Amino acid sequence: MLSVKRALSLMPKPLAFATANAAFKWLVDLGIAEERTGGSRNRVFAYKDYLAILAEGTEAL
Numbered sequence: 001m002l003s004v005k006r007a008l009s010l011m012p013k014p015l016a017f018a019t020a021n022a023a024f025k026w027l028v029d030l031g032i033a034e035e036r037t038g039g040s041r042n043r044v045f046a047y048k049d050y051l052a053i054l055a056e057g058t059e060a061l
Helices: 004-010 017-029 048-055
Strands: 033-035 044-047
Touching: 004 017, 017 033, 017 044, 033 048, 044 048
Parallel strands: none
Antiparallel strands: 033 044
């Protein structure tokens, strides 16, 4: 899971916050990532397919 702020800190050549935020929105719109916090600030995003793999076999019986 990753926030926009954390993603920016990992980049060798940082982007503007608005640009990175727009990129995360694009990933959400494409169904690649999902926003996990439900808020409008300090949002955390996750790669949906990765979460699905981690959740395999954890369903209640």
